[in-house]
Amino acid sequence: MPRGLQPEDDFSPTSSPRMLVFFCTLALTLGPVEAASHSDRLDLFPKLQAGQAITYRIAYHLERQTKTQGSVTWAQTPAAADVNVQGLLRVDILGVKAEGQRSSISARTWFQVFHLEAQPAAATAAPSATQKSLEDARGMAVEFTISPDGRIDKVNGIDALSAGQQQAWRQWATTFGAAAAFPASGIKLAQKWKSEEPEKSPAPIAGLIWTRESTYLRNEPCRITQAAIQGDAADASQPPETCAVIETTALLKQKSSTKNSTPEDFKLHQLRTSGAATGSNKTLLYISLQTGLVVRAFDQADQSMNVTIAKSDGSNHVRYDIHAKSITDIFRIANAAPNNP
DSSP: OOTTOOTTTTTOOSSOSSOOOSOOSSOSBOOOOOOOSSTTOBOOOOOOOTTOEEEEEEEEEEEEEEEEEESSOOTTOOOOEEEEEEEEEEEEEEEEEEETTEEEEEEEEEEEEEEEEEOOSSOOOOOOHHHHHHEETTEEEEEEEEOTTSBEEEEESGGGSOHHHHHHHHHHHHHHTGGGGSOTTOBOTTOEEEEEEEOOSOOSSSOEEEEEEEEEEEEEEEOOEEEOTTSOEEEOSSOOEEEEEEEEEEEEEEOSOSSOOOOHHHHTTTEEEEEEEEEEEEEEEEEETTTOOEEEEEEEEEEEEEEEEEETTSOSEEEEEEEEEEEEEEEEESSOOSSOO
16 A cells, blocks of 8 residues: 555544545424414424333335445445345433423433345445344434434434444434424425535535425325334324324535545545545425424435545545445334333
8 A cells, every 4th residue: 555645644634533424415404393473374393291102113224336446445345235124223311400491301212123125335244232232122322413403413322233223323313303303383284395414424525515395295194104113004093193294305515626536534544535425315204283293204315426645635535336226114003112211
């Protein structure tokens, strides 16, 4: 390997363990309940209380292809993978604390995977002692808090999940807090609204932003399903609810030049990047008008990145061509995961 460009030193400009190519389409937020300003507008924020338990079934499929050209490698490059994760995720609301007109919420999820297939380019490491200690009959525990400004943070325990399970959990968290991105004054039928947010995941391309357009399509009956631990699902026996159907289309755009797309943290390590990133995500949400909880969510994403990373003097470079697709299907189920805490 040529000197002056060591993959674990010069090619690690951030403290993040890996570069995320598969970006979330919605902010990890869950805002407070706010009164709508007009009677014909709906507030769809989830209505939560301490002691509440909610269970979701998650099916997540990721296909990622990575091509590399060059004499060196970057430690944060996502490996090629074909991942399928299916499981139950139970949410226990541990506490709800009023802070002015808003609340802070603490919660714990139990992620019980009943189907996992992963075919990464490299062999999967054996579970760590930490991972084994956090796993029991209920699944893997992940704790987090929802701050008054709607941010989901203080996530603890997610590192014990596999890479595919972590992405499935993040997809669920994004869905669970989706209503935080809706207008604070409430929404009404046929309304469209737009938003724009910088991409916050570590990436070798600067100036990436998400532009989103959402539409309140219609109201329609929706049912909580009944799921067995093996993963089979059927409609539950209780009467259907009424759900608001919200469609969101998100596009990943690049403000930086393709000839020089270097982020500041790369510049600090005397690196220069050039290339482009694109992406599109479509999400369909079914949100209960009665509870504000997501009953069903479907997300389809397609993202690409072609980037060259080199020393600032132009020497020692590596080129990456990464293409990722995913499909996520999430729905609320009536029965909780076994062995309640």
